[in-house]
Amino acid sequence: MTTTVGGSAASRATTRPLDTLPKAHLHLHFTGSMRHETLIDLAVRHGIALPDALRDEWPPHLLATDEKGWFRFQRLYDLARSALVTVDDVRRLVRETVEDEAREGSGWLEIQVDPSGYASRFGGITAFTDLVLDAARDASSLTGVGVGIVIAANRTRHPLDARTLARLAVQYAGRGVVGFGLSNDERRGRPEEFAKAFGIATRAGLGSMPHGGELCGPDSVVGCLDALGATRVGHGVRSAESPALLDRIASAGVPLEVCPASNVALGVYPEPDAIPLRRLFDSGVQIALGADDPLLFGVRLVGQYQLARRLGFSDEELAELARMSVRASTAPSDVRSRLLTGIDDWLAAEPGEGAPEPWSP
Template sequence: MERVRDVSELPKAHLHLHFTGSMRPTTVLELADKYGVRLPEALTDALTGGEPPRLRATDERGWFRFQRLYDAARSCIRSAEDIQRLVREAAEEDLRDGSGWLEIQVDPTSYAPRLGGLIPALEIILDAVDSASRDTGLGMRVLVAANRMKHPLDARTLARLAVRYADRGIIGFGLSNDERRGMARDFDRAFAIARDGGLLSAPHGGELAGPASVRDCLDDLEAHRIGHGVRAADDPRLMKRLADRGVTCEVCPASNVALGVYDKLEDVPLRTLFEAGVPMALGADDPLLFGSRLAAQYEIARRHHDFTDAELAELARQSIRGSAAPEGVKEKLLSDVDAWLTAPVGRSGPGADTPGSRRPAPSSGPGTGAAVW
């Protein structure tokens, strides 16, 4: 049988991973104990039992519950050392899953109150990314994301700050949180500032809202990538537009089911998007709350959508091409994908010195392998 290669050895780029949501469950529990934070029972039960919490964010109450759990986890991050630990562990987990390039998404305003302000918070985050990349060998960059729930003027401030620190490793500007709140056009000026400063435009769209939100991201924010974008599958003309323009959709299958966008993994339109020629970059989104990391998303494509190894390799190539990695890094990763696909079954595809194969020893506790947002 052909589809037997280890997807955790498949070199790939990870373009949709949120900062707090990248944490290991054990890390959240340890930090909560350190700072005396009382976590919601639903979160504690999920982190200690290894099962992600039951979430359904397709209604207002469900989204509020999801956000409450996320905010509780974020409240455990209180120092520069915590930031450094979070980023280092995210890099280790990505390496374990075959990632050779990671673009981690963060809204620094969420951490500013405990880290001395917005600029110190961003500098601490960028320093942590530099250190983790240097120590692990994983290529890492940062995508600064504004919050739809906040005023568009706040987004403009963030965009200016992101441009100011572009030479420190910021490659893009995003827009996250509930896409049913805040029209994309309300944030058009912030995205214009980011694009004029050389940053790629990567707003969320087409997850909780339908195809119209994807069109709004294209029309109003001139998106180079779309966070999620799965609801584009409901509109063949929109899929053709994405394919013709080469706009990569950062698709997160486990997240889509966990939040109730689709009922079953089989319902996520991976095959529809793939066959329409829409570039995709599979992502874990928030493994802390959704229960699976990067390699698991490729397993979903294999087991629930019958993707062959050749098709999985093409998904990995699409993630690499859609990234902001330097051309030399892209070329090396693409070559390693070819090596994975052509290697005899039972052997690693890339060599021992490639980014996808530099994998640290597993960590203990829940969150190893199929970890959690």
């Protein structure tokens, strides 16, 4: 998929490099963060046959607006996850992901993982969580990028499973786990069904970070707010369809983790011009741009900022998006201060001459 969106003459003439804009990345899934070349290498190493969509025709053509399309998306994700066979594979994924964040100007990463999807291969949910946290600490020391872990329940599984994961998350509160999430197909598993799990997590001080408002409309976001006490909402982009909800979100200061490239790739919007990013921004909603699953969508974090630039966002507005991502994060105060100062410095620098970077998944 190659998409271009027109920008103003001024934005085409003078733009600052987006990979040097300090930012936080708050919406990234574990296996979905893997480099494509790493997936190919691991598949060869472990004798895993990959479909063309994950090999020669990458990134895959996806459409998840119906259950059949979502099933295909989930199948590809599961196939990619099967390439993680050894402890070293997991450590490599985490290290390379954090290295990629450093190259893209991200000083803080919150990566989401459902340990139950890896437990059978890595000694259980606790052992796998220990492994991820240890790998994250090593990668952070290597790169200088802070890393927080969001443990996420799968909304297609029984709510009792979510309670088990919430208790797991609580064990690591203050020790690298920063939040509790809810992912997978929004059309299955209403937020209300997971209220007890989120209660367990939030009483321990963890952030409530469920997905809502991408495949389903504004009502799914309302469910996240009312039933789960969401402190952030994963995606939430379709809140734009309800002026009353937009006002509520803006007034409450609940950030939305908006992933523009995946919205287009999954068919939520037919083209970038249809994404209501401008409407969300102008309504006063706090926005943290995220890459979701770069392994399947072909676009990492800088690509989301490139897309916003193509939608007409000025450097001043892109800097404000970056500030919003930092303020919406769970990063320690010193990390926030450093990143916010870096954003001001980026904006104070003279812009470079030339055309903006292409957005090409």
